Amino acid sequence: MNKVTDDLHHASQDCGSCPIRHRAVCARCDSDELERLEEIKYYRSFEAGQTVIWSGDRMDFVGSVVSGIASLTQTMEDGRTQMVGLLLPSDFVGRPGRLSAAYDVVATTDLVMCCFRKKPFEAMMLETPHIAQRLLEMTLDELDAAREWMLVLGRKTAREKIASLLSIIARRDASLKLNGTQGPLVFDLPLTREAMADYLGLTLETVSRQMSALKRDGVIRLEGKRHVTIPDFTRLMTEAGDDNDGGMMA
Template identity: 85%
Template sequence: MLNEDTKAMPRECGDCPIRHRAVCARCEADELERLDQIKYYRNFEAGQTVIWAGDKMDFVGSVVSGIATLTQAMEDGRTQMVGLLLPSDFVGRPGRVTAAYDVVATTDLVMCCFRKQPFEDMLNRTPHIAQRLLEMTLDELDAAREWMLVLGRKTAREKIASLLSIIARRDAALNMVGRTGPMVFDLPLTREAMADYLGLTLETVSRQISALKRDGVIVLEGKRHVTVPDFNRLLDEAGDDSDGGMLA
């Protein structure tokens, strides 16, 4: 349990790519130094399971690069994704011993980890960490609630458009691309993973993507590379308030 991972290159927190967004974002230099001392990196390959639901979880951590999913499964195999973990997102819950969900790396993944006990000690002694974690948790709660509307009330086509618009938006944010002109990105998920995210079957996902392509809402190059010529059109298809695009 401690061997497959320590091959990650050590980094200075100072030039960490998620320095300004992760749970450590508000830390002062001295606080950061203490985190630096207890952190360690772990690498996971695409497809690898980070943790199984129900397993003892002796660490928490942040996604540094790559993408992971949080999923919940019923006994008969029905699966629902409940979280999409992107760089800077936090994994694990302070005060809980076992993992509540399966965490799976969908791409190669680097995580910045802390053993649970030392992290919780720091959390209690460092308001800057606690404040940031609260903020991030509230953001996740908002995202989860947004997703409840998608799952509960949107049609298959709207669901797909919603997912695409979210991926497009965050991709634009990540790459600091302006809001004008066509948006271009790669889908980080298989059709099946999208289906699990959206509460659909993979066939329906495939059909609706084909339909959006046929209707010119998106342009596909291969199966994963997407161009969105008119983002407002996509928002419209998603059933979202297209004018309220600037939601703080």
């Protein structure tokens, strides 16, 4: 069983045919809808580094991530880039109504997406209000996440930025694994230092320095470059400058 097949197998267990989220999250799909969605869906896989969508491309599909990670980035003419969102498994991408994408979508790791051709998907959305409803809620969540990220970009120091990113990834990772948050959190960073820098509005050197500093101060432990252990999540949150509430992702 190769990688892609394995992913599809995994997908059929976890995500079923629900276009919106894992079945566990979206319990409202009835079998008629699933059948109709089945007819218009297909899978696409990408290698790490491959571009899924160029900004300005005609978007003739919508879909959700089955496995792997993709990033949304905006680029200026002179090459400065800013990552504006992360797509983790179960995240949705694409929009009704507009033809062209506003930003690049790039596979950060090997990636499998579950896609739906746009026209039939839109038609279905008009007939089944709760899909539009669910999509609206997800989009509002992403909007909140994007706005929270604006606070990170606009007002936080480099150290706080790193801590914010780590806490978001850790939280998201923990929720995918359905662990509670008790005990030390352990995960692999899905991003290179450069990608982290692009997300945080920093340079990769600064990311590296601050990671070293957080390690030196015992806020995180690092094995190799990617494997992270967070002994005390509360401590990390304090470092991130959010002493109470948490953030989400897009």
